[in-house]
Amino acid sequence: MIRVGIDLGCDHIRLVSHEEGLVFDEPSMVAFDKKGHVLAIGNEARDMKELMNDDIRIVSPLLTNNIDFDALHALIDQLCYDYHVFRMLKKTILLFSYPTNLSNELCEELKKHLLEFGASRVYFDQEIWIAAIGAKLxxxxxxxxxxxxxxxxxxxxxxxxxxxxxxxxxxxxxxxxxxxxxxxxxxxxxxxxxxxxxxxxxxxxxxxxxxxxxxxxxxxxxxxxxxxxxxxxxxxxxxxxxxxxxxxxxxxxxxxxxxxxxxxxxxxxxxxxxxxxxxxxxxxxxxxxxxxxxxxxxxxxTDDPLNTVSQGLEILLSKME
CATH class of the missing domain: 3.30.420.40 (ATPase, nucleotide binding domain)
Known part of the structure; x- marks a missing residue:
């Protein structure tokens, strides 16, 4: 079974693996070509901002209250693909920490998308909950x-x-x-x-x-x-x-x-x-x-305030069966 946690930060997105710990911690950005295909995510997408033109579009899906849900889908899908989150003959459990500006309705829509994408189970918890767990309270x-x-x-x-x-x-x-x-x-x-x-x-x-x-x-x-x-x-x-x-x-x-x-x-x-x-x-x-x-x-x-939420995800993943 594959257990993965994703911290959906407005500024950074982090991916935590039960086996390897924190494996991805980069800006919540995705770069598209003019046909809507993903060119890059994270640091690579940020580095392409200077190249922005009619052929390249850089999006930060969660940076404002007007969430770009299609871009968020693309960002998460590419992240899951890059880190082999879904594999043949293996069940995958996804645990998300999400910010306040992501509504319950959007969480449900994202959950449905990921279940269709191949996840066995998908859970969402507010970031403040995961932070409290990461603080070991x-x-x-x-x-x-x-x-x-x-x-x-x-x-x-x-x-x-x-x-x-x-x-x-x-x-x-x-x-x-x-x-x-x-x-x-x-x-x-x-x-x-x-x-x-x-x-x-x-x-x-x-x-x-x-x-x-x-x-x-x-x-x-x-x-x-x-x-x-x-x-x-x-x-x-x-x-x-x-x-x-x-x-x-x-x-x-x-x-x-x-x-x-x-x-x-x-x-x-x-x-x-x-x-x-x-x-x-x-x-x-x-x-x-x-x-x-x-x-x-x-x-x-906390000892590591920047990564307290990621540590909370690791703790929860270790307790999942």
Whole structure:
């Protein structure tokens, strides 16, 4: 029997094999030719963005609320083909972790498609559920466990107890807003247009939310909108604090609103046991420390926040028969 988990992230798609662990972790992108045939997925599709013309179309199926379901079908089908998910004389079980913007109706349609494609069984669970399992929490305890997942395009928080999700909320501010803040600031402050790759380098290199005594610096490049010329600019961490710190405040306000909506007993559990946080955005420098200072409860970040959901899929796959 073949057991495979797929994390349908808006930004990245990950494939986990029961036998090999994480085998695919690349952008949720698919490239088509003008006849609609798949040319590439993941990193290869992203690298083809510069070649986009009437003959090549690059699609990120889940990046917006208007999901391109045909492109999502094509992306998953190609991923399953590349990694031999369906094989002769073998049954295949598929387990999906899906983001909030994928409705139950679309999940059912995707499930039907994959069963027709050759899957023996297909299961779907919300990403926040899988994240809680990846964090290795005992969700069947009578006391409440609170889990938060801040990904690139989704931001969720949920309360679990006695094996059920008792309350859940979503925030409109997610990891992608970190990139947007940096991009907009460079445009307004310096009249500079920069690539997505450069924005990512800035975020990972000097993206900071707490002032530093000896801030790191970085030389960046972009196009000066005034003259269209390529130019360089030196930035430091402390300049980014004023840009990114407001996001920490918005997340803290949202978390407090969620806590305030709980019953007194649930609040006591959260105040005592804290919130387990995961998602790649938790790697933003200073975010964890700021949330701890702003909130009246402990914050615990998982050991590998970027891959907590994938680890949850691995745990579930290991328990399937």
């Amino acid at each position: 005992d969700l069947f305890l009578p006391v409440a466990s609170c889990v938060m997942n801040i990904g690139s395009s989704n931001c969720d928080i949920a309360l679990f107890a006695s094996g059920t999700m008792q309350k859940k909320d979503e925030c409109k501010i997610s990891g992608i807003h970190v990139n947007m803040q940096i991009k907009n600031w460079l445009s307004l402050q310096y009249g500079l247009d920069v690539t997505e790759d450069m924005i990512e380098m800035i975020k990972c290199g000097i993206g900071q939310t707490i002032k530093q005594e000896s801030p790191k610096t970085m030389i960046i490049q972009g196009i000066n909108r005034a003259n269209g010329q390529l130019c360089s600019l030196e930035l430091n961490e402390n300049q980014l604090v004023d840009v990114l710190y407001p996001l920490c405040q918005q997340w803290a306000h949202w978390i407090m609103s969620f806590i305030d909506s709980l019953s007194n007993e649930q609040k006591e559990d959260v105040y005592m046991r804290g919130i387990v946080a995961c998602g790649g955005t938790m790697l933003l420098k200073g975010l964890e420390k700021n949330l701890k200072a702003m909130l009246p409860c402990p914050i615990y970040v």
